[in-house]
Amino acid sequence: MFTLNLFFATITISLNKxxxxxxxxxxxxxxxxxxxxxHAKAIDANYIR
Incomplete structure (x- = not known):
């Protein structure tokens, strides 16, 4: 259970960061x-097919 709490604390910290x-x-x-x-320019020039 303690490991699970640490895991969620780490996620919360990384999200805030x-x-x-x-x-x-x-x-x-x-x-x-x-x-x-x-991207639009490349499409107009037919570079992207």
């Missing part, structure tokens, strides 16, 4: 937009 700051969120949105633009 993965929360993004607002700055990181904005950066991630920027990267996603760049990726989408490059």
């Amino acid at each position: 993965n929360e993004m700051t607002y700055k990181e969120y904005v950066h991630q949105q920027y990267v996603n937009d760049l990726f989408d633009a490059a």
Whole structure:
């Protein structure tokens, strides 16, 4: 039972650690937009079949 409690505590800690700051969120949105633009451009140029 003690091991199970440790396991869930570890999951909770790792989940809290993965929360993004607002700055990181904005950066991630920027990267996603760049990726989408490059992907659309590749489709238009028929690179992706």
